[in-house]
Amino acid sequence: MYKKLAIQTIIYSIGLILPKFINYIFVRFFTFSLKREEFSIYTDMYAISFLIIGLLSFGLENTYFRFLYKKNYNKNIVFSTAMIIQLSIVFSFFIIFINFIKKFISITGYSNHPEYIIMFFLIIFFDTICILPMAWIRINEKPFLYTFINMIVMFIQSFFVVYMFFCYNNYHNLNLENKYYLLNIFNIISSFTDKIGYIFFSNVLSSFINFILIIPIIIQELQFSNFKKSVAKKMINYSFSIMLGTIAFSINENLDKILIKRWGSDEINGSYSACYKIASFMSMYTRMFKLGIEPFFFKKSKEYNAKCYYEDIIYLFILFGLIFYVLTCGNMSWGINILINKKYHTAMHIIPIIMMANLFLGIYTNLSIFYKIIDKPFIGTYISLIGVIITFLFNMIFILLPNNNFIIPAWGTFISYGSMLFVMFFWSKKNFGKIFYKIENILIHFLITITIVYIMNRNSIIELNFVIQLLYLIFIIFFEKKRLLTLIK
Template sequence: MNPIYTNYFKDPSEYAIYSEFYIYIPILLTVLTFGLETGYFRFSSKYKDVKDKVYSTTFTFLLVTSTLFVLYTTFGYDGIISGLDLSPNKWYVILTGWIVFFDVLCAIPFVRLRNENRSATFVVLKTVNILINVLFNLLLLFVVPKLFPSLPPMGILVIFIANLVASVTTLFLVLRLAGLPSIRISKPLMKELAIYSVPLVISGLAGQVNDLLDRYSIKYLLPESAKPMFQLGIYTSNLKLAIVLTLFTQMFRYAAEPFFFNNVRKEDSAKTYADVFKYFSVFGMIIFLLVTLYIDIFQYLEGANYREGLFIVPVLLLSYYFVGLLYNLQIIFKLHDKTRRTVDVTLAGLILLVVFNIFMVPHFGYQAAAWGRLLSFVFMCVVSYWFGKKIVSIPYDFKNIGFYFVFGLGLFFLSKAIRPENLYLRMAVNTLLFGSYVLVFLYKEKINPVTIAKSLLKWKSK
């Protein structure tokens, strides 16, 4: 929707209001799911004979806590608006509360689908959610105003309404397909879940704040003369051009989490984790090159008024690259019940980011916010590796990982140095650079793409 939003809402300051509210949603989801998604994986593999009890306990707990939350946002919106210095439109707060409520209730049923390896059902439901969201955005933005011209313009309220419709529909569908849990809580099991999951809540919250602090910093650290909401709109729009790497990381996490937990006791698990880490880093760099080398095409995913911030997209992509590496490094803490370490690492990264932003953002604006984000995630990766090697020895292939990383960055800078004026020639050169990265990777790893294609065709026929 980013191309539509940034062309429909011409003023980045208006777009920034929507962006600001959607800063809070992932934070609220992290807090209100209480780390029980990971807890579900851990305890359903630990207590395989009582999986239904784990399902009902986690779902019921979230039902109770999220109900209390949505009642507060529905009737206590005045305090929220004044406390957070938000737009005075109460419906933004109320609808955000209900979106979070339904998304929290979807969390455990979706985890159950992943844990049961029902990936096709999972993907279909996620796709349906997206399609409904997009459909209602388009209807409310373009169709309804023409059918009912006397209605007052809804502005960015459209985004919230469409999201809510999608969230409600998804909850009903996922409960139907994953199974309706019993509404009951096993106190002994809940106690174990809480002990395991509470550190994940703390680290998850710190991680979300770390991930979103760049946007807070732009709003609260920039002087009014620097137009903070305008800069926030520019920044968040260009951040979405880097979302391809986030989607890859999220896709990877969905598939990898049950895989890691199911393979933790195998003898060759350490070698497997090392291979996964290497190949993740390579595909992350491929996506980095895909976006940066073809930025002349990707720029059309946002309106012309927002493209002044394109120069920060490579920095944002690299930050998401290290977010993915961080997940791979920190999975060790979850597998070996050392979730406290995620808290230590994330808080250290958060402190570094706060200090950096306080000193740099007031002077350099959203550019400094992007660099601070990258610095923080690189730092957390280093610290996570240092803690992780004390828990278990993983034979990471840093020699080749480093080569692929440096080689990818080298191709990026080479494209900047060459950069022909003619667009078609520039795209041809960048395509050669992109292809060279893929070919070098296939050659070094002795991967035959023909063999892979045959295997895929064979799998598809089955």
């Protein structure tokens, strides 16, 4: 059982990690190719789109997983009902956007570049439709197909970004014959947008390709006759709370960048956003875990010893997350020079803060299975609102203080996710009993990890940091020898 889970998680991880790895290469490419204010616009547009996708996705992915293993619903009815709800929401958004397009452009502050908003509308439209079919691939245990689609999408986006930036930088160095054949597409695209728009246009193409690749799944699985009104009502009631929680997460994750751009400056936001992306290494780890684990959690929810599975897996998630945290932060002093341009380094001290915040969020996400399997997603909504309030508070402090110190929103993210985890842990303990029989071990790991990272950040000798990391790994092997041997077996 664990072997199959591990293999599937590894395959899913390839489909996630490789595109993410390519994305980090492009972060370096963009920080060298774009000015900080341009990078700020690039980040701002994605921050706004995540908020909208959080609304339009309506929590239906989690709802789909839950209803497949609840009351023996027919899987075709569950998919068709969820997909019809999703399509109804997306096409309603399409109609609203078309009728109020000028308002959207004005509110976001991009009147000088309306094409940005139009392109992101298309990205949001295609990406939202793809959510449930991609979930269907995961639930039907087709990790190779999932990875294949992600790789194709990544290749298309990467190719067009490189192509258009190459054309932009070398346009005047090419002879006339090559201009006619090589730059025809570039000339068309450059006629309505600029260098930042090339990135967005590449994303439109990749999102469209993703949509094309999942159409066979929709055609095969979606049957309007399988739509059940009674099931739809229950799914909407269940997913509404998850949707609110998703929006709360999007606010926690993106509000700082949106406000720093508008109340600080594009230069500050550019540096903050670039370093924030480096810190999101941790969210890549948590996402990788979630892809393989979440369907497994729901599948095991009916078994009498399900809690034992949850405890083992969440404990390992925390352990490997802390190891990942130490190794990443311990090598950041020289690694950041490889990842982003030096002009963005002014915000590098937010990286350990945001990384630990993302680990808190990952643990919270794993613990959230407890309220999902008893059909009480509103618990997650209430906890997420606590996080949103804290995030708003710290961002208001950032706006009101005259020096606009961007470390304040970073600590806001840390305390927000930490508070959510704290409340989630005690709620789970109250309703499900003792979650971790060795909670003191977890606390020891956290204390040692934070101490080590603090020491390494205060120290500039790379060789000494390497020795500290080696000693830390030896300690982990010795301290968790029995659990690690069991995992390997």
